[in-house]
Amino acid sequence: xxxxxxxxxxxxxxxxxxxxxxxxxxxxxxxxxxxxxxxxxxxxxxxxxxxxxxxxxxxxxxxxxxxxxxxxxxxxxxxxxxxxxxxxxxxxxxxxxxxxxxxxxxxxxxxxxxxxxxxxxxxxxxxxxxxxxxxxxxxxxxxxxxxxxxxxxxxxxxxxxxxxxxxxxxxxxxxxxxxxxxxxxxxxxxxxxxxxxxxxxxxxxxxxxxxxxxxxxxxxxxxxxxxxxxxxxxxxxxxxxxxxxxxxxxxxxxxxxxxxxxxxxxxxxxxxxxxxxxxxxxxxxxxxxxxxxxxxxxxx
Numbered sequence: 419x420x421x422x423x424x425x426x427x428x429x430x431x432x433x434x435x436x437x438x439x440x441x442x443x444x445x446x447x448x449x450x451x452x453x454x455x456x457x458x459x460x461x462x463x464x465x466x467x468x469x470x471x472x473x474x475x476x477x478x479x480x481x482x483x484x485x486x487x488x489x490x491x492x493x494x495x496x497x498x499x500x501x502x503x504x505x506x507x508x509x510x511x512x513x514x515x516x517x518x519x520x521x522x523x524x525x526x527x528x529x530x531x532x533x534x535x536x537x538x539x540x541x542x543x544x545x546x547x548x549x550x551x552x553x554x555x556x557x558x559x560x561x562x563x564x565x566x567x568x569x570x571x572x573x574x575x576x577x578x579x580x581x582x583x584x585x586x587x588x589x590x591x592x593x594x595x596x597x598x599x600x601x602x603x604x605x606x607x608x609x610x611x612x613x614x615x616x617x618x619x620x621x622x623x624x625x626x627x628x629x630x631x632x633x634x635x636x637x638x639x640x641x642x643x644x645x646x647x648x649x650x651x652x653x654x655x656x657x658x659x660x661x662x663x664x665x666x667x668x669x670x671x672x673x674x675x676x677x678x679x680x681x682x683x684x685x686x687x688x689x690x691x692x693x694x695x696x697x698x699x700x701x702x703x704x705x706x707x708x709x710x711x712x713x714x715x716x717x718x
Contacts (some may be wrong), residue, residue: 419583420449420545426534427453429480431635432519435553439694440517441488441519442663443547446561446588451490452511459496501537508544515696516549529532531688531693539680539697540689543582547696548688553566561588565693566661567683568594570628573668578632579675579697585640590699592636594644595658596629597651622648624664652686659693660675669700 425440427433432681436451436488444451455477478494487493497503504516523534529548531539538546553559576592585592601617626646633644647654659665666685680688684697 419580419587420447422442422511422513422515423447423449423451424493424504424508424511424513424516425453426500426516426518427455427481427484428500428519429455429477431522431550431551431554432549432583435549435551436547437484437488437521437549438554438623439549442559442561443515443517443584446470446584448587448646451485451488452493452507453481453485453488453490453515453524454493454495454504454507455496455539457496457499458636464490474531481521482586485619499537504534504538505541505543508542513544515540517549519549519553520551522551529688529691529693535604535688542699545696545698548691548696549694550692553694559663561590561663562616563591563662563664565593565595565655565658565665567651567658567665567667568596568629568632569651569683570596570625570632571668573698573700575632575668577666577668577696578701580696580698581664582636582640584664586637590631590663591641594629594632594642594643595655596625596632596644598625598646598648599651599652600648602690622646651683652690655683655687656691659691659695662693664694664696665691666696666698689704 420443423440425436427437440451441451457474457477481494482492493507495503495507497506507513508516516538518535518538520529529550531548535548564581564585564609566578568578581592584590598621601614601621601687629644629646633642636642645658655665667686667687
């Protein structure tokens with residue numbers, strides 16, 4: 419469950435969108451909100467010192483006002499980049515989630531991770547959420563359906579675990595979506611003797627078993643739906659999120675422990691999903707080993 423959520427606010431529309439998503443998640447999880455803005459550190463050109471200090475004071479007072487109006491704490495910090503500043507703040511206060519808005523070039527109602535979002539998704543020590551462009555506009559959002567992309571991996575299991583906890587506290591419906599991606603076309607050369615069809619069937623059967631095991635692990639108090647869909651994972655998950663309150667994914671299956679890393683599915687999704695997306699970080703090695711053993715028992 420999220421206990422501390424950082425809202426990356428740039429005093430523009432993306433910050434408002436991130437704040438709206440943060441309030442929804444805080445209401446559902448009981449997390450404390452921190453509205454944060456990062457100002458550039460380094461030397462100031464001679465003659466601009468006074469105007470720069472005035473600019474900093476304006477940012478600080480605005481962030482403090484926004485935080486106060488939303489029952490949140492305010493943090494204005496200097497760093498070499500916004501990404502590093504948010505990383506450092508998350509580590510210092512033990513935050514569970516960082517939320518940023520989409521690029522101002524994205525279409526309304528769709529996410530498109532900007533430079534800060536993409537940088538965060540390249541190694542954040544905590545979960546990262548991207549709010550769609552225009553998310554702060556009416557109507558008021560509610561946590562109704564949480565979609566989880568599940569592929570049987572330990573990483574997607576971590577996303578499922580976070581989603582279950584959120585669904586329990588918000589009374590939202592949990593929808594598990596497993597994608598049976600067709601084998602590469604190179605295997606189609608053996609289609610004449612039925613091997614390609616058999617391979618496709620085997621992939622679907624494995625995904626179905628994984629999906630059923632995951633569904634059966636959900637606590638009885640959570641309303642859950644499970645869907646097995648054939649096709650391209652990123653495209654089908656984006657379609658599944660069309661009417662969802664939230665889409666949750668696991669990090670890439672390899673890379674540094676306790677970091678968010680985009681993979682072949684999450685990377686395109688943070689550029690085109692029609693709803694907010696949360697990417698959960700990987701666990702450390704002992705967690706991965708323990709979770710893999712538990713999952714193997716559940717699917718054996």
